[in-house]
Amino acid sequence: MPTLLRKRNSEGRMSLGDHLRELRNRVLIAALAITVAGVLGWIFYEHVINALTKPITDLANQRKASGGNALVNINFAGLTDPIAIQLTVSLFVGLIVASPVWLWQIWGFIVPGLTKKEKRVARLFIVAAVPLFLAGCALAYFMLPKAVSVLLGFTPDNAANLQDAAAYLNFVLKFVVAFGCAFLLPVFLVALNLVGILPARLMLRGWRPAVMLIFVFAAIMTPTPDAYTMCILALPMVAFFFAAVGIAFIFDKRKAKQDPGWLDVPDDEASSL
Template sequence: MSLMEHLRELRTRLFRACIAILVGTIVAWFIAEPVLNFIQQPYCDLMASKAIQQSANHALPDGYKCPFVQLGVTDVLVLKLKLSLWLGLILAGPIWLYQLWAFIAPGLHRHERRWAYLFGGLAGPLFAAGAYLSFVVVSEGLIFLLNMTGPDISTTLEITRYVDFVTGMMLVFGLAFEFPLGVMLANIAGIVTGRKLLGWWRFAVFTTFVFAAIATPTADPFGMTALALALSALYFAAVGFALFNDRRRGRNRPTYANLDDDEISSLDDYVPEPVGAATSVGGYDPIDAPTSVDAPTPVERPRSLDSRYDDIT
């Protein structure tokens, strides 16, 4: 295909992907409300338990509502649109991922396609596991953070900032869980071996804790520790895959690994062939005997300086 044909194909693939995302967003609009209630659930449960503790009869007051506030007129509408877009990307994922794969796959070899299937099959579950862990971290982190407020402080969160906080945590944790795929890719490409990765485990664990401390938006140690431990476990899983892949491919083994130290090369099957007289091969006569070289001429005696240079030179 020419360059223009590739660009036309890319335009067609992008158009189909955009149509799929648009349809998915429209469908997601009708389920955005239950998803929003699910995201609000950790905060609402915590505030409900506080309201029960503060009430005289240890029950929820009549007409109790989850204490969220809306600062802008269109905040909830914009929030539902954002959730619909995120859900639309998830619902239309098989279609736009297929369009992306159909554009890239013709340029890959067969073994590269097999690895792409493996990475594609692992990327989705890893991201989902990271998002679920972030939701657990948010639930525990809210308990830690909101319980630090005194009884004279009234806590009311703004709905947009809270949802952005939760979805941001899910995005950070989900992308962080893709880290072992990068380690596996480096090993498959031959950039690093499993032994080197295993030797770097102290640095890797330290880096995961530093990354978790920076990436986790909450100040509680629970979220940082949970993310760091999960990433460390995934790193060791990737190291195990790298060691298995190196053993399967025969890396870290010299060419003489299967030979004994005192084993010599075998010459029993070697039978020397006698060299016969030259014959005509392919219609060409044998090479003639070399002719003698003429004797060298004697070197002339050097002339004096007076004869080689004039008055000027």
């Protein structure tokens, strides 16, 4: 019998071996979904690659219109680069399209022992996770032209800037996926709260280091030197963090009615945050 359907013991716990087998099965399901969805990326590759390289082509057209150097474009340097890049872009599309499947697999592995009522609530959060991930990806694509324009703007007018296609697309794809994953912050915070690992009190006490880490993450993931682009990513993440804290307080009140002692956090653990 597949481990995903294997019954847990009376306490709802699983052995280490069962956990590893469940992890293997969920990884396989997620990988298969991404691969199947990647077929769409292969079919619509021309449209996707044109959209991803549009910031560079637009910059080249602007330079040409202003009488400057128009040699700004991507360059397929190697013999195998075209097919390798097409495969990479196809898997990237598969990752986006199959996000409901692999997000569900991650969620199912993190919160396996919930009650029936908690599972109904959990389904609402996985429904929220997909739009949040897609919204993060959309925001990254919206910010991509500014990032490319700022970075390539340092190129002198009398010099060409032919970007290696593999390096450019690697930068773009990581940029987009990083924004999408960043927007999943509230979902995973609430997941940790649901399984009893992260009470809302601890989340709220640690808001200062959390906000600092969010801005550090945003500064690393936004390659432009201006603070505007960093804030575009950091401010929504901060808002999501406090929204997750509010939702966690609601769940904590419900859990406290059933187990009043579960919110008792040792002082040394709380003060560390």
